[in-house]
Amino acid sequence: MTLFLRSTEPDFQQRFDALVQGRRDQPHDVQDAVRSMIAAVRERGDAALIEFTERFDHMNLAETGLAIAPEELEAAWNGLAPDLKAALQTAYERIEKHHRRQIPADDRYADAIGAELGHRWTPLDSVGLYVPGGKASYPSSVLMNAVPAKVAGVPRLVMVVPTPKGEVNPAVLAAAHLAGIREVYRIGGAQAVAALAYGTETIKPVVKIVGPGNAWVAEAKRQVFGVVGIDMIAGPSEVVAVADAKADPVWLAADLLAQAEHDEAAQSILITDSPALAEATAKAVDAQLAVMPRGVIAAKSWADHGAVLLVSDLAKEAPALVNALAPEHLELACDEAEAMLPAIRNAGAIFIGHFTPEAVGDYVGGSNHVLPTSRAARFSSGLGVLDYMKRTSLLKLSRESLALLAAPTMTLAEAEGLFGHRQSVAVRTNGSD
Amino acid sequence: MTLFLRSTEPDFQQRFDALVQGRRDQPHDVQDAVRSMIAAVRERGDAALIEFTERFDHMNLAETGLAIAPEELEAAWNGLAPDLKAALQTAYERIEKHHRRQIPADDRYADAIGAELGHRWTPLDSVGLYVPGGKASYPSSVLMNAVPAKVAGVPRLVMVVPTPKGEVNPAVLAAAHLAGIREVYRIGGAQAVAALAYGTETIKPVVKIVGPGNAWVAEAKRQVFGVVGIDMIAGPSEVVAVADAKADPVWLAADLLAQAEHDEAAQSILITDSPALAEATAKAVDAQLAVMPRGVIAAKSWADHGAVLLVSDLAKEAPALVNALAPEHLELACDEAEAMLPAIRNAGAIFIGHFTPEAVGDYVGGSNHVLPTSRAARFSSGLGVLDYMKRTSLLKLSRESLALLAAPTMTLAEAEGLFGHRQSVAVRTNGSD
The missing domain is CATH 3.40.50.1980 (Nitrogenase molybdenum iron protein domain)
Incomplete structure (x- = not known):
């Protein structure tokens, strides 16, 4: 039932790309x-x-x-x-x-020429x-x-x-x-x-x-x-877990299935360099699926969209795979989690270490659980205070600082053919221009 | 040619609402x-x-x-x-x-129970x-x-x-x-x-x-x-100028027309408590229109979408009108500009004082000229560095801090019927749950 992809196999990149590009949500024509x-x-x-x-x-x-x-x-x-x-x-x-x-x-603040700039939220x-x-x-x-x-x-x-x-x-x-x-x-x-x-x-x-x-x-x-x-239009939920040989397969399986139980279109992916952990986690997934209340949903999600990616060198290969997947949730269940952090650019939220199941972040961790899905973590962020505020920029010139900025403003306005723009500076600095 | 609205007239609110709600851009069916x-x-x-x-x-x-x-x-x-x-x-x-x-x-940072939280841009x-x-x-x-x-x-x-x-x-x-x-x-x-x-x-x-x-x-x-x-889908450009009796009508007219010359759908609005300034500015607009290179465009914009709003008390009435209009650009050409600032919530950028024509902000002021139009300043901000970055949230628990958060997490997961979520915590804290 579990899809295994090995990074040493010749068609790995192609199959990984299919995983990355695969659309999981159904288009609705409404x-x-x-x-x-x-x-x-x-x-x-x-x-x-x-x-x-x-x-x-x-x-x-x-x-x-x-x-x-x-x-x-x-x-x-x-x-x-x-x-x-x-x-x-x-x-x-x-x-x-x-x-x-x-x-x-x-x-x-006032800059070197005495122009006042700023912004207000x-x-x-x-x-x-x-x-x-x-x-x-x-x-x-x-x-x-x-x-x-x-x-x-x-x-x-x-x-x-x-x-x-x-x-x-x-x-x-x-x-x-x-x-x-x-x-x-x-x-x-x-x-x-x-x-x-x-x-x-x-x-x-x-x-x-x-x-x-x-x-x-x-x-x-x-x-x-x-x-x-x-706010963002949310797609189906996702987790990627990066795990080393020391990770607990039962814990990992529980984390993968916690994501899978949300929705048949949810996606759970394990990346590891340990073939033994990969096998053991896949077995633990099957064992837990058999007894979990939302097992039917989770089983379909795991069968249709789940995967275990087996790599040769976790520190070298995992960050690039994660950045391509740009997952909503990323678990770093490995001893080298902190060392791996700087190489990871695209993820909605990162859960660090073996004792940080993603579910804590859903409820009481304190950070927000509204996070970018469907690879939107490449260009957007989870919900936060900034989403409920807006920034107004401020500019204040004196007669003197305007005089210093008049020439380049008028030159650029003229170059763009906007003589009205030029004029609004000219009337203040040259009289009638 | 100039549309005058007086806040003392009985139909002011209705006519002002029409100004606020008026769609200026043409819908294109492409x-x-x-x-x-x-x-x-x-x-x-x-x-x-x-x-x-x-x-x-x-x-x-x-x-x-x-x-x-x-x-x-x-x-x-x-x-x-x-x-x-x-x-x-x-x-x-x-x-x-x-x-x-x-x-x-x-x-x-680590919080009171030793949970590490944070975010990274x-x-x-x-x-x-x-x-x-x-x-x-x-x-x-x-x-x-x-x-x-x-x-x-x-x-x-x-x-x-x-x-x-x-x-x-x-x-x-x-x-x-x-x-x-x-x-x-x-x-x-x-x-x-x-x-x-x-x-x-x-x-x-x-x-x-x-x-x-x-x-x-x-x-x-x-x-x-x-x-x-x-980024935002930009609509036609806008300026609102709030001016007191001391403002220069020729300067104001130039600012209003610098906006109007962009596009026939652009909008320029003057708010003042001085009938004399209102009249003088309208006259100056007509005089400048006659000689400006993009006068045909600016004249149509001013005739179709421009307005002079005459109020009784500038400090009391102007901020509410501005907040409803939520203009891309706001000029505060009045002595009391700084005092008025706190009451203004919705504006893309504010240009403070008599010597800050908006055109300087278009070119060399230093702040960004990509600003929310069509009242989007009510819920969004001008372009900035944050638009080119994304925030990843971080959570890291120890065995001990996880133990402290386990109970509320499991209670909430259970209340939401997500037993897989509950299980991912239980396996780490209770053995097999």
Whole structure:
């Protein structure tokens, strides 16, 4: 069942490239349907939300109202089992503390000619957080999306969560309460994204929409991008584990399967220089698959997308393979982990050493679990405080510093044929030019 | 010709909202055409580039070759007039110095329980810079896009620029030489974006594409987003000037028209509490329009999208109007500029005081002139060093710190029904769980 690729085999590069390039998510052709749903919400506001929610979620919002009251969130929090409450509290505090270190500094300075430059960071005015309904409705995701926004200083945080047939995950409402969210609506799908982007009678629009969702939600986010900001469109989850001969095959197998259980399209890859570890891990995977609750999903993910890459020299070969895969999660389960770190450029998050299972990072490590998938770690970063702020640049000239910059400005404006640009400097320095 | 809106009039809010919401760019329906061009480049590589370039640019790339040699760039630099050379040099140095201050710091620390956290910033492996051909081909844009990439440490910078009928702006090639770009191809349009994203026989793919372009280029960037990173899709340019009675109407008129000359869809807005200044500025606009080289374009922009907003109390009313407009450029031509600054949240760049015409920021101020348009300053920032880097988060636990985080991790994993996640912690802490 396990796919083994050996770097010494002549077709290794070709088969590795196929692994790297392989598209795992199914393309969904929902563009036109989403377009007309967004148009309906723009035209008919709450009425359209009520209709779509009736049709897709079998819920009568005209009866329940759109909003979930803060009291309901608080009641959900109060109703949680004490150990879950404590765990969420630990997660909240660790995420909050870690993200505080990401608050960027403003800058203002005068340069050699007396020109003042700088920049100023300000929080976004408002953010909409999409939370999926049903089984993929995770309280940890509420914290991971909401806490950095709170740390950034976003004054208005709005959550939307569909409640199909009235069903809602109390842990999600409790997490919203814990994160300080007070404005929540029981809507989902493309219609919820449209409401957040354009507003309705009940819902004021936001300036950015974040959070995971199905193909309809992803397409709706794509379509409203520009009207509002959006976060990355998340693909299926991934882990790459780099392990030496000393790594524990049972631990590694558990880590590979923790990723695989998310989704049949998830991908787990082991890179090792130990044939014995490779064999033992593959066996441990099979043994654990047989007993794990989400074994059917994990088995399909492992069979379709999993792989063991066997290399001759871990320190020399692993970093290049990792950089090509650019995985969302990277585990370095090897003694030489720290030495390998500088050679690794493309990864969403790195979990260092034998005692750092990726799952801790999903919940209580403190760093964010919203990370770039599908090789996007080559050009983008995990969610953080900066995603909830924007930078305004500042320039201030005096009569004297303007005089010193006038000639090159006017020369360049003239070279670009923009005489109006030239003139705006000339009138200040030469009188009428 | 000038549109005056007075904040004391009963329909002010309604007319102001129309100004804020008005779409200025024309929608272009080029989706399908762009999709098939991208597919052609993916299938047939260089051959497709040669065909499209023959058709759209009337150039035979099979004869000239795709690349513009570094020697050609150097020759262009050597051939520039001395004052233009000096101006570009000044611009380069000031942009470089300012952007150096944006290099982000790495972080690594151990927290109270001995867990190590942190993040590391690394430059992107490669970036493609799109430069339009013809009249909108600006050397300043080459510097503004390339210098932050160089400062970030991006090792491979690729430029594409169409050369219709062989025509190319020597100042653009010279700016590329100055910025240290050595890999340049004479291609443009959607085909150039496809080549950068997917690669051809001659062109290796990049991981991010930046730079302005027409509707075809913008749509191509949208379609390849995800395969590669992209910068913002730029809309028409904008300026808002906030001026008090002491501002000079001739200077203000020149600033408003410097924006308007870019494009008939550009927007220039004056906000003032001085009826006399409002009148005088409108008159000065008409006078300058009559004599400026790009007067036809500027006149249409001013007539269709320009406005003078007359308020009763500048300090109280202007910041709210500015925040709603979220302009790309904001000039604070008033004595109380510094005092007004904290109340302004949404602006791409702020030019402070009477002696800071926006045009200086376009060229030699040092800050970046690639800024969010069409109200995107509500949720995004101007181009900077961070756009050419990505952040990888780090987590490292010891046996002891893992033990302390095991319980909350396992509780949350269980609450989310992810027993594989739970297991990856359990095997490390409880033996077989």
